[in-house]
Structure formats: structure tokens, C-alpha cells
Amino acid sequence: MARVIDLRSDTVTRPSEGMRQAMARAEVGDDLLGDDPTVKALEERSAELIGKAAGLFVPSGTMGNLVTLLTYCGRGDEAIAGHESHILNHEGMGAAALGGISVRPVKNDARGRIDPAEVASTIRTAWPRTTVVCLENTHNRCGGAAIPAREIADVADAAHAAGVQVHLDGARIFNAAVALETDAKTLVASADTVDFCFSKSLGAPVGSVITGPVEFIERARANRRLLGGAMRQSGIVAAGALYALEHNIDRLADDHANAQRLAAAIAEMPHVTMDPAGTDTNLVFFTLDGVDGTQFRERLAGEGVLCTGTHEQRVRMVCHLDVSREDIDAAIPLIASVLQSLPAAS
Numbered sequence: 001m002a003r004v005i006d007l008r009s010d011t012v013t014r015p016s017e018g019m020r021q022a023m024a025r026a027e028v029g030d031d032l033l034g035d036d037p038t039v040k041a042l043e044e045r046s047a048e049l050i051g052k053a054a055g056l057f058v059p060s061g062t063m064g065n066l067v068t069l070l071t072y073c074g075r076g077d078e079a080i081a082g083h084e085s086h087i088l089n090h091e092g093m094g095a096a097a098l099g100g101i102s103v104r105p106v107k108n109d110a111r112g113r114i115d116p117a118e119v120a121s122t123i124r125t126a127w128p129r130t131t132v133v134c135l136e137n138t139h140n141r142c143g144g145a146a147i148p149a150r151e152i153a154d155v156a157d158a159a160h161a162a163g164v165q166v167h168l169d170g171a172r173i174f175n176a177a178v179a180l181e182t183d184a185k186t187l188v189a190s191a192d193t194v195d196f197c198f199s200k201s202l203g204a205p206v207g208s209v210i211t212g213p214v215e216f217i218e219r220a221r222a223n224r225r226l227l228g229g230a231m232r233q234s235g236i237v238a239a240g241a242l243y244a245l246e247h248n249i250d251r252l253a254d255d256h257a258n259a260q261r262l263a264a265a266i267a268e269m270p271h272v273t274m275d276p277a278g279t280d281t282n283l284v285f286f287t288l289d290g291v292d293g294t295q296f297r298e299r300l301a302g303e304g305v306l307c308t309g310t311h312e313q314r315v316r317m318v319c320h321l322d323v324s325r326e327d328i329d330a331a332i333p334l335i336a337s338v339l340q341s342l343p344a345a346s
């Protein structure tokens with residue numbers, strides 16, 4: 001059978017041989033008792049790369065954001081997040097369901113940016129009290145846009161001026177840093193806390209980390225336990241994440257080049273409107289007109305190319321560690337021929 005080119009997400013990667021070896025050799029202990037040296041090393045290295053004082057290893061990005069919101073907010077408090085943010089759209093509103101926290105939307109523009117003036121006018125000092133503003137970089141639903149440090153700092157300044165702290169959901173923060181040719185530390189300097197994922201573009205099987213001040217991370221540790229996210233010999237998976245930090249950051253530029261190659265080819269195809277956000281990083285979005293989006297995905301899957309979408313007509317294709325330039329070159333004609341073969345949508 002022909003090789004399947006899986007562009008559904010960068011979460012589909014499988015650990016490489018080198019990563020598996022590192023995991024197999026990991027020194028472990030009981031992390032809930034504070035005994036796992038590999039988890040400790042991962043938390044320290046992550047905090048160092050992000051430029052914060054401490055880190056906390058958590059099972060997923062969703063739990064990272066939830067633990068963070070539980071740590072910033074008491075019941076009845078309010079967080080602010082972009083209307084296209086992952087926190088508002090894809091995390092089951094865990095903050096509301098489990099923490100009694102309301103998440104109030106402000107507008108994201110097509111590139112995922114938030115207007116600092118809107119943040120300033122949305123913050124409330126009481127009843128409910130806003131305690132945190134959440135940003136996202138790269139911005140998943142806004143085309144994988146990489147948002148520069150200056151624009152993060154402008155929103156952070158507006159929040160800080162009102163006494164409100166800033167959390168950055170940096171699930172793919174290293175994609176942003178690589179695309180903007182800066183280091184992650186500089187990019188997120190104005191945020192108080194940052195989480196990022198090992199299990200996405202960095203190619204590890206499991207895990208995310210929250211980074212921030214020592215006192216915040218200690219309170220977050222208690223909230224991680226509350227959610228059942230404290231693990232035991234988690235050094236096994238932390239070793240995969242450490243390996244990813246060492247080997248898989250610089251190579252993200254290859255995924256971005258593949259994404260640009262794919263986007264440039266798709267932009268020329270019939271029935272396609274390219275996303276106005278452009279292709280900064282590894283996510284390629286486009287909108288279909290005149291043909292049915294569900295049929296497009298099904299037929300393309302039949303040709304061995306898998307993708308998803310944020311709604312029926314908006315398609316998302318993701319480049320990652322397990323997709324080579326040859327795969328992209330093989331996928332392009334298949335996408336074109338499926339688009340040509342589809343009947344006009346009624």
C-alpha cells in the first residue's frame with residue numbers, strides 16, 4: 001500500500017529511534033515524591049529556554065492551560081482570551097466546568113493578534129475580577145501565525161498597567177521563535193507564565209510544561225495534583241521531551257519550508273482561497289469554494305493524504321517531523337487532482 005501522508009496534525013509524529021533509546025535509558029524516580037531526576041532536568045531546562053524561574057511537567061497542553069488558570073483565578077474570577085484561542089475553542093471550557101472561572105473573549109485579528117486597547121477596556125476590577133490575560137503564539141486557528149515580541153509586549157503592558165497578569169499558551173512557541181529568527185526567551189519575556197508542548201512539532205510522544213515564577217509553579221504543582229496530573233516514573237516520557245529539546249528545535253525551519261512549498265502550490269489550485277493569515281510556520285490553512293469540504297477530505301484520504309479543518313470549508317494541513325519534502329511533493333498533485341475531480345457544490 002502507498003505511504004499515507006498524514007497532515008492532520010503535528011501530534012501524529014512517532015518517537016524516533018534516538019528518542020526511544022533516550023526514553024529506555026532514562027533514570028527515573030517517583031515524581032510525586034519529588035524523586036524523578038529526569039523530570040527535574042526537563043523542568044529546569046524548559047524554564048531556562050523560556051527565561052522563567054521554574055517549570056512544571058504536565059501530561060498535556062490542555063492540562064497546562066487549565067492548571068495555569070486554576071492557579072491565577074479563584075472561583076468567580078475572570079480570564080480574558082482571544083475569541084479564536086485554543087483555550088476558548090478546544091479545551092472543553094475546563095476552567096468554567098472545574099474552576100468556576102469565566103473566560104471572556106476579545107477579538108483576534110486574522111493573524112491572532114489582540115488589540116491592547118480592547119484588553120485595557122475589557123479588564124474588570126471587580127465582580128467579576130479579571131486576573132489574567134491569555135495569549136497564544138503561534139496562533140493555531142489564525143493560520144499558525146508567529147506573533148512578534150513587540151506585539152506580545154503591547155498587550156502585556158496593557159494588562160500589567162491594570163494589575164493583571166499574562167499567560168502565554170505557547171504550544172508551538174519554538175515554531176514562532178524559529179520563524180521570527182529570535183530565541184523563545186526574548187519572544188516571551190513580557191509574559192508572566194508560558195506553557196509549551198513537547199508532543200506537537202517537537203516530536204515527543206507526551207507532555208507539556210508550564211514555566212513561571214517559583215512561587216506560582218509551586219501553587220500550580222498543587223493544582224496539577226488536584227487534577228490527577230501528578231505522575232510517578234514520568235522520567236520515561238520526560239526523557240523523550242528532553243531529547244526533543246536537544247534535537248528537534250532547529251529543524252522546525254524544515255517544516256516551515258515544507259509548509260510554504262505546500263501553500264504556494266495550493267494557492268494556484270482551483271476552488272481555493274488562501275488564508276489571509278499567510279503561512280508563517282508549519283500550519284497551512286485554506287478555504288474551499290464551489291466544492292464540498294467534507295467530500296474533499298474524504299477523497300483525499302482515499303488517495304492517502306490526511307488532513308482536517310476548523311470547519312467544513314476551511315482546511316488545515318500540518319507539516320511535521322514525519323513529513324518529508326518528498327511527501328509534500330507527492331501530496332501536491334494528489335490534492336490538485338482531487339480538487340479537479342470534485343463535482344461543483346450545489
Ligand SMILES: Cc1ncc(COP(=O)(O)O)c(C=O)c1O
Pocket residue numbers: 059060061062063086087136138140169171172197199208
Ligand atoms: C495552541 C494550543 N494550545 C493548547 C493545545 C492543547 O494541547 P494538548 O492537545 O496537548 O492538550 C493545543 C493542541 O493542539 C494547541 O494547538
